[in-house]
Amino acid sequence: MTAYVLAGLVSGSIYALTALGLVSTYLSAGVLNFSYGAYAFFAASCYYFLHSQHHWGIAVSAVLVVLVISPLLGLGLWAVLFRGLARSTTLIKVAATIGLSVAFPPVAQILFGKPQVYGTPPGLAPQPVAVYHVLGVAITMDQAIVLACLAAVLVIGGVVLRFTGAGLVVRAVVDSEKMAALTGVSPQRVSAAVWAFSYLLAGLAGVLVAPILGLGSDGFTFLMATAFTAVVIARLRHPGRAVVVALLIGVATSLVQKWAPPSSTLAQDLVPAVPFLFVFVFILLGSRRVTEERGDHEARLGAALAGEDERHHRRAQAAGPARRRYLAAPAAAGRAHAGLIVTIVVLAVLPAVLNSYWVGLVGFGAAMGVALLSFTLVTGEGGLISLAQVSFAGIGSAAVAQFTTVNGLPALLALALAGLVALPFGLVVGLLTVRLGDLHVALITLTFALLMDSLAFDSSYFFQNGLGVNASRPSFAGGGASFAYFALVIFALLALFLVSVRRSTTGLAVVAARWSVPGARTIGLSTTAVRVQAMGVSAVIAAIGGGLLAMYQYASLLNGFSTGQGLVWLAVAVAVGIRSPLGALLAGLAFAVVPGIFTQYLPASWTPVPTLLFGLAAIGMVRQPDGLLADIGGLAHWLGRRAAALLAHGPAGPGGPAARVSPPRPQGVTR
């Protein structure tokens, strides 16, 4: 028993270090960094690259990675990204950091290659790792170093925070940034220092955890999610509690492994469920005292999005009557609807002119577009950052396969039923999360997605020894082109449904709840009910998308619906445009076609680049909340005006009419 507790304390210490880094940046800058696990992976890869592949010494490699590269990167990211995020909406903060998390692994692969690791990647202990026996329990030097690092961080951190001038300044900024500024303290400097310290901890956690997790990026996602659990239970702002909870999770996980029969998959199923169980108990017992500034966050998000609509409306008023007709609020939505119709028409032509490879990708992209359409509703409209959409899609994929292959139902009926199967999942997840606030929705849906990965998607019933379960297409959509048309029709119908919902009383209620929870309540709306409904409907749409993906692949292969993949989905959706169905369709096509282009035309070493681009483009949401679609729209609009001016007046000199058409600003259509 003692040995298992000790092993659990070691794992828990790494979770604790990660949680400390997360809480510190949340407290000082209001940003919960979703790229933390991905950076830990990056640091571990860098350490392995230096120490194992280039034979640098342990001390030199560790100092360089943990004490130099990590804090410098933290400072750099603060300067170019996080500084601007402090007053952004929760959605933008989450999307930007998820974009970073998507970008770090491909950057690591590009910089450090693809090492084949034999055995355990080295930690900070010299090889062979020394083993000590304490009270009859074997403890390795790596484990001792982990425990020592946590103790050192806690002691040094505690002393610095409580007994030094620097600590006083940090505490002052955390308590009240404005009051601290009045005393001459620069909150920006404090924030920069905290970000550097936070990345130092992430780098340390990465180097320490590599011997346990190996060098696979998925394991680091689990590390981050487990640390998030501790952070959630610590109500985002109590580092001490986060450490205690992290240690408890580590010990609980280890004891599960002790008591579960080794020849069963019970331990394998239960270990990933431990963080979710902690969260579940927290929601049942302690969530009423959650202190996330829900109303404020939501109001700011609503205000930001409404501001976009208002700007378009002003443009409509400034334009002539003819333009006013279609630019009237919500103007962006109207433009997008028109664009959506045109896009669908253009895509309908493509299968006739392309070869079957590209037609297949168009079908795949349309199916992905349906899955990503669920983000349009739940995040774009509802302001809820759900990281479980990929799990709902996986449920749809499994359901379609079961209904068509096991139950022999027609494919169309199976698709509809798949949506219904996912509905209660969406409602329950919504019910558990929406009243807690935006960040909690993101954190808890992330944990839920990991739970689905391990409990459901990896189960032998669905996995079928790697074969998956066959999924049938409708008889009229058996070919590549006909399936592409079928997927486009489904997308069009669901997009139409979303547009009608947006204009309905329910849609207005969703927007009102996004705008201001207190405001919505004063007019008698149950914001919780409205947002739970939005989550439920989005689960239905995601499941239909997942069902289409299963049909495209002729099978339900649930390892394509992992939590990590879901982060890439959100990054793509955000990058292209999360607020309109057109954005979802183009994001789906980008997800399918961009890697296809790289596969077709570029060397294999370029393969990580599309994922990197998706991540970087998601970070671009900081600059342009409406995504690349708005940029392209702005550019096209400017080109159109310029072309019209040229046609009307001909080429003119510097003072001519054509020259007076302003070029697009970086803000695209949101200027």
Place this chain on the structure above:
Amino acid sequence: MRGAMLTTTVAAAVLLGVTACGSSGSGGGSGASGPIKVGLITSLSGPLAAQFAGVNNDFKARIDVQNASGGVGGRRIEVFVADDAGSVQGNLTAAQKLVDDDHVIAVADESAFVAGAIRFLKQQGIPVAGGQYSGPFWGQQPYTNMFGDWGSINPGSPVYTTIGRYLKSVGASSLGSVGFGDSPSSKLDASNQAASAKAAGVKVAYLSTSAQIGSNDFSSQALGLKQAGPDTLYSSMGGSQSIALLTAARQAGAKITHSFFISGYSPSIIGSSAQQMLQGADFGVYYAPQQADTPATRATAAALQKYAGLSKSSFYSFDLVGWLSASVIVRGLQAADANPAPASFISGLRKVRGYTAGGLLPAPVNFSDFGGGTTEGLGAGGCLYVVRLAGGAFQVENGGKPICGGPVSG
């Protein structure tokens, strides 16, 4: 409206332009003249890229050897490679590229994500060669277009005597067998070899099938092994995890004196930090290892040095599956009619008996024996070569011959 129109027109034009480029220059397939087009899908990038590094070069080397000797029927073989980026979706996209765009007539799918493409390739009637990855379809109906590099696997996965008898012969008295819980093949292999050991009279002290792919945290298995006290460890996990398990077990105080790993044999072990830990460990190999020093291994190594850049101081290992898949494809092309097409490839190769990949396989393969031939975790005919790490080199056990066995009776 005009902005929206322009937006979509620009996007569509880009899409059309890019994809239309892809549609040009293809069509007609291999045809009756010109090179015969074959494809290779592998993970050049993604989470398993390191494991599959070199497969691409070995595949091409085998094709180069064939082309140097006149190709097949006087026609050269042209290779198209597609990266699946380590995902089932990527595997399907890669297969679609090779079939729809490159018009190959046969594909080697050297990836752990082959399940993504098998239905498409079956539907298209394309023959597939590969190292029996990730599922039972290499011997399961209706996937008769799938040809494993060492024959097909019995989907019933019977227990064979092979490894149990070998472990007994090297002095094992009690066994701890560990496999992944989230890999059906690894899980089955760990259970099967425990049963094989039991049938051979070796006590099964510990069986764990709860390890997770991608995790190196074997603290609970290590403590379990220490408690159960086996003298021999069998691991059906990947080489890296097997080494991590052995390391953790020894650090925890488990008295393991002998270990057998179904994978992990690699020149990278020599000189690595794992070399000391692995002294005396046995590794199962599905093909004749270079240390066997037979005419077949010498010829293969020479070809790999000439065409794939294998250094004289190193030796081939897992990457050889690329060579083996190319060998299957070459044999299929030879068995097809004068103008090879997918259908004639499949029907021709299904009649082939006594295939040995030029002497590299431990036993002859009958491709006509679909769904038979071997079982999970073993090579052709239920056989394996065993190599042991001794000092700074690997040596082939059993006098350089493979160990073989049959189904456990009863």
